[in-house]
Amino acid sequence: MQRLIPTGDPARPAEFSRDAQPVPAADEALIRVQAFAPNRGETFLLEEPRPGLIPGKDVAGLVVQAAADGSGPSIGTRVVGHPAMGGWAEYVAVPTHSLAVLPDEISAVQAAALPLAGITALRLLRTAGAVTGQRVLLTGASGGVGHYLTELAAAAGAELTAVTATPARGERLRGLGAATIVHDVADARGPFDVVLESTGGADLPVALAKLAAGGTLIWFGQASRTPVTLDFFDFFAGPEAAVIRHFHYVGAPYGHDLATLVRLVASGRLHPEIGRVADWSQAAEVLVDLRERRIRGKAVLTTGTAR
Structure with a gap:
């Protein structure tokens, strides 16, 4: 599969690389990523990336392998998730306690803009x-x-x-x-x-x-x-x-908060502010603009299967 990895070059902070598809733990579902949202804090980590950095914490997509322990959504379910890392890829394994099911009226692009900023x-x-x-x-x-x-x-x-x-x-x-x-x-x-x-x-x-x-x-x-x-x-x-x-927002599980955000968006009480939507082939340019504060609200990148 393809994933974005850091380059260490401030002008082009990320590039495509080939990687093996992740193998989920028993309490994780495998998600085919349709959209993901980089965060400005992540752009700072890309300036001098530590060895092994695999970015990506805000994703939306489709469950293609349900968790082996029986928890979480079934195959074919549309979800939004907040993995610890690895979301800038075609597939990511996400703990089921950090997933929420998406209703039809919320697109993958809208959903990807929710996790870190909304939970915070x-x-x-x-x-x-x-x-x-x-x-x-x-x-x-x-x-x-x-x-x-x-x-x-x-x-x-x-x-x-x-x-x-x-x-x-x-x-x-x-x-x-x-x-x-x-x-x-x-x-x-x-x-x-x-x-x-x-x-x-x-x-x-x-x-x-x-x-x-x-x-x-x-x-x-x-x-x-x-x-x-x-x-x-x-x-x-x-x-x-x-x-x-x-204050620091970190502290799993995230699923309950994600479900709350989804419910608020679906009922028209919360409106994701998305300043840029682009194909993930444009990731380097979007990351630079996000770092330099040229994007209002959230930026969302799609992998070609978003709706």
Whole structure:
């Protein structure tokens, strides 16, 4: 079968290679991949790939071999999955606890845009707690996670201020429910009960200073790729009893969260923001554009069998 592997070349980060079809473990189903979505964080790993790196965590496709232990979907079932790796290929083995069945009304392209970004958004909101009536600040809002967070938080009753680079992206976020759009975190008018911070660098201390007393900043990304410097004397002199929490979405099983995302999309309550769809022969170009933030929302690559 064919798969994409890292090259170490920033101009062409991935190329096709021949590989054996994976042999699933007893609790894994073999999926014929129809569409997959690279994530911007994966593009950073491609810059200096570690030996043995086989990217690919967001896939949608068809079960061609059911799990030997009897768990999970049967042969011929359309699914979305979140494997630990290996999804940029014609076939991938996925634990059945990290799969969800797709209804006919959701395409493989839509589904592939869901896993990492959607699961991250769901779990971030659970970490934030009840946000109904809360003032929430979201930085880096125009990425895949940001779109899902905006729509989910607004639906939950939050008064959301979204930070995004351009007016066009801001208008899209406003359409998803953001109450206020700003293009620089310094322009956000606090105080905020919750800050969801994904850019790091110089933005995090500015966002932190906008917390209300007893508020929480949840740090879930480093999109700026710039180290953060915090003056804790300023923090201690700032919002009383404020909290900084680090967040990472990882923690299988993922199937329940995937099923929740599928249900929300199918009912029209969540709308994947897909900025680019291309055949996987164009993977190198798409990966560069994703890394350089030239794609709004998610990018999805198809293997020629997507519908």
